Amino acid sequence: MTEGEKSRLVAWADELRSVHARLRNALAVTQEALASGAPAQAASRELLLFCHGFCVALTEHHEGEDRQLFPAIGEAHPELRDVLRKLEQDHSMIAHLIGQLQAAASSSEPRETLARHLEGIAAIMESHFRYEERQLLVVLQSLSLDIEPSRVLGPL
Template sequence: MHPPFSPSARLTALGTQLIEIHDWLREELVRLRASLDSPGGLTRELRAHCVGFCAALHRHHTGEDAGAFQVLAEQVPELRPVLATLSEDHRVVASILTRVEELVSGPVAGPAVRAELDGLAALLESHFTYEERTLVAALDAVSAGTAEELLGLNVPDGNSAVEERN
């Protein structure tokens, strides 16, 4: 895990931490999609990675909705329409994650999972880019909370797999 930040360092880095979390989620999704092409199809390990990724992404989005978005709505009211749009995206992503989890828990062929993950990847890239463009500066000015409290996850260290975080 990362070394603890001083309160002032954390405050100036929250926007950067959001980007780092998004980058990590992007990388995990690339790994997950690439592993679908490996021989053996949906192995137990691949299913566990998929469920772990879905859980981490869900934690991030519910953390944002209950944490960062609430704080930003209070401290920067002009962002409320943006936050509402992003929260709606979170609900759409949650429905895709539910479908993915249902598919990997049953006797499914890889193409159905691939289709859901490809759609998820396209949606997330658009969502993450918009969120980063509209919220990073405001997040850097937030005066309360940790990355885990406000963003749902700590900044991933890049050395451990999704399953290890759950």
């Protein structure tokens, strides 16, 4: 294996950690926008702006994993198929929670309601990210998938 091939393989694990860090940061910025103390209507508008960026990024990350990364891992590591199914179930649950948050923000729900939605997403997202990293980082260091990691996991 050449040094370039090894770097490309390790890039998958590094990229996953990097994307998770960016999504955690985007969620924190969204939560800070809500907690800013602005009037409820202004908070809802600001949350919609931040939520749109965060929600789209998280959704695209999960869709890329479901569409390209997980099938490649499942083929190379059939013993991980149950893990991949659980991660896909998490993706579905998070998508549902994001939909509820977007609906609540669009209908100008009270700040406390919006905060509860964000807390729920944060809790599931963090649990999901930690589980995914525990289960897949080592595998990602040896994954040979002929596509740039950022195209699957999300842009830098």
